[in-house]
Amino acid sequence: MDSHSLANFKKYLTEQWGLPEDSIEQLCDGLVTKKVKKEEYLLRAGEVCALTFFVEKGLLRMYALNEKGKVDILQFAPENWLVSDRGSVYFNEPSNYYIDAIEESTVVLLDQNFMERISQLGHSFRKLNERLLHNHIRHLNQRVKLLLGASAETRYLNFIHLYPDILMRVPQWMVASYLGIAPESLSRVRKDLAKRNFKKN
Amino acid sequence: MSTRNIELVVPPRPPHFVGDGFRVHNFIPSSFRLTMERMSPFILMDYNSKFYFPPSEEPKGVGVHPHRGFETVTIAYKGKVAHHDSAGGGGVIGEGGVQWMTAASGVLHKEYHEEEFSKKGGEFQMVQLWVNLPAKFKMSAPKYQALNREDMNVHTLENGLGDIEVIAGQYGHTNGSASTFTPMHLFNAKLKEGGEATFNFPKDYNTALLVIEGEIIVNNEEKVPTDHFVLFENNGEDFDIRATENAVVLILSGEPIEEPIAAQGPFVMNTKEELVQAIEDFNLGKFGYLED
Numbered sequence: 001m002d003s004h005s006l007a008n009f010k011k012y013l014t015e016q017w018g019l020p021e022d023s024i025e026q027l028c029d030g031l032v033t034k035k036v037k038k039e040e041y042l043l044r045a046g047e048v049c050a051l052t053f054f055v056e057k058g059l060l061r062m063y064a065l066n067e068k069g070k071v072d073i074l075q076f077a078p079e080n081w082l083v084s085d086r087g088s089v090y091f092n093e094p095s096n097y098y099i100d101a102i103e104e105s106t107v108v109l110l111d112q113n114f115m116e117r118i119s120q121l122g123h124s125f126r127k128l129n130e131r132l133l134h135n136h137i138r139h140l141n142q143r144v145k146l147l148l149g150a151s152a153e154t155r156y157l158n159f160i161h162l163y164p165d166i167l168m169r170v171p172q173w174m175v176a177s178y179l180g181i182a183p184e185s186l187s188r189v190r191k192d193l194a195k196r197n198f199k200k201n
Numbered sequence: 202m203s204t205r206n207i208e209l210v211v212p213p214r215p216p217h218f219v220g221d222g223f224r225v226h227n228f229i230p231s232s233f234r235l236t237m238e239r240m241s242p243f244i245l246m247d248y249n250s251k252f253y254f255p256p257s258e259e260p261k262g263v264g265v266h267p268h269r270g271f272e273t274v275t276i277a278y279k280g281k282v283a284h285h286d287s288a289g290g291g292g293v294i295g296e297g298g299v300q301w302m303t304a305a306s307g308v309l310h311k312e313y314h315e316e317e318f319s320k321k322g323g324e325f326q327m328v329q330l331w332v333n334l335p336a337k338f339k340m341s342a343p344k345y346q347a348l349n350r351e352d353m354n355v356h357t358l359e360n361g362l363g364d365i366e367v368i369a370g371q372y373g374h375t376n377g378s379a380s381t382f383t384p385m386h387l388f389n390a391k392l393k394e395g396g397e398a399t400f401n402f403p404k405d406y407n408t409a410l411l412v413i414e415g416e417i418i419v420n421n422e423e424k425v426p427t428d429h430f431v432l433f434e435n436n437g438e439d440f441d442i443r444a445t446e447n448a449v450v451l452i453l454s455g456e457p458i459e460e461p462i463a464a465q466g467p468f469v470m471n472t473k474e475e476l477v478q479a480i481e482d483f484n485l486g487k488f489g490y491l492e493d
Contacts (some may be wrong), residue, residue, distance in 0.1 A: 062332055160484040164477070168267070168466055172493065187492070194486030200288060 008056045009108045009186035032109045036101040051109050058105020068193040099101040147180045153189045155179045203437035207451040211430040219473045220263030225249050228430045240407050241457040245331035256322035265491045266492030267483045268304035270339045270469040275300045278323035281315035286311040287489030297350030301379045306340040307488040335458050338382045348378045362396030385455030392444035399441040408454040415448030
């Protein structure tokens with residue numbers, strides 16, 4: 001195991017999950033990282049999702065194919081993000097989603113065993129997990145609200161706040177897909193913003 | 202006067218594609234010896250070694266992307282590149298031409314194989330350098346310097362065995378065609394078989410060369426073949442090259458910019474905060490707009 005490749009994950013465990021530093025090494029012992037090539041899949045619809053993926057380096061996306069066979073992106077996962085189909089993991093049922101790499105990535109694979117080991121640490125992980133789950137629900141509700149009723153520009157402004165550097169890393173159609181708007185609408189929003197904000201010097 | 206020795210000869214690394222139109226070997230920044238700091242002010246060098254692109258109806262290239270905080274210098278040896286930017290500028294870099302784009306406070310641009318070249322297909326060979334700007338010029342106004350082959354100032358070697366095209370800086374009494382923000386020299390040495398040239402730069406200038414065509418011998422001892430990069434030590438002023446066959450060599454030497462570098466993707470600033478600002482400005486359209 002290349003311990004260097006877990007640097008971001010270890011930092012995440014201490015800073016985001018508040019786990020004590022002296023427990024990190026032991027906890028990460030035996031963890032598996034995976035190098036994922038661009039366009040390589042970590043999950044396909046129809047499979048049961050057994051893992052949660054932590055992005056140590058690179059960029060993943062989670063998407064569904066809609067009734068027209070087009071890609072609807074639910075989530076981007078750049079460095080320091082977790083991505084998984086929680087429903088499929090928890091209910092042990094086939095997933096409706098795909099998770100693949102947009103950039104060559106290094107991913108830490110977290111299984112139930114790892115989650116159990118964290119729980120056994122006795123650092124009120126249950127409480128933390130509950131908080132993460134509620135945060136996730138809050139985020140999803142906000143996303144549904146935006147998709148139902150917000151203008152393309154409001155959706156875009158929320159997007160760049162949540163994912164500051166994704167626009168530079170993916171083709172525009174993917175951003176449009178995430179926002180639930182046509183690529184032409186995204187162009188229009190960006191054109192309007194540029195008209196208001198661009199000052200030639 | 203003392204000899205500047207070779208520190209490192211770097212063979213071309215496995216190529217990767219930038220967009221679908223540039224098949225490049227990256228030399229800077231890479232590994233511990235060719236970091237941005239080590240080669241400052243030259244903070245990136247991508248080299249598209251001679252490569253045949255078959256005819257294509259759709260011009261290949263790189264779509265709209267931003268830059269802030271530095272300059273891009275594109276030197277076309279084979280093939281033609283068309284470019285457009287968010288300030289309304291654009292043009293074609295033809296064979297033997299150089300485009301010196303000062304991105305500074307920020308531009309969006311795109312670069313594609315020129316339409317006719319794309320339709321016919323052909324050999325493509327190009328160098329792109331990123332030249333850093335000192336803090337006080339990072340937010341200055343963007344500008345272009347387009348240098349065609351015929352505008353290039355040329356120093357003819359005494360023995361008639363070659364020319365030094367002075368893109369920037371000075372060789373002998375010949376001044377460079379491009380203006381720069383910090384002191385540097387950028388030449389194409391075009392030597393006939395047996396041709397020799399000597400170069401003299403201040404000791405502290407970071408100095409390197411790239412063999413574009415042919416084979417040369419550096420300092421009368423080291424044979425350097427095509428597509429190889431030579432990094433020089435900062436231990437002397439002089440070095441010379443001799444062509445064992447007709448050769449083209451890109452020579453670069455510049456005064457290091459002694460400032461912290463914070464780089465992410467297409468932005469090169471001094472601090473992390475300035476990077477965050479650059480990304481936000483890009484997202485909010487402050488670089489303007491350019492259709493893909």
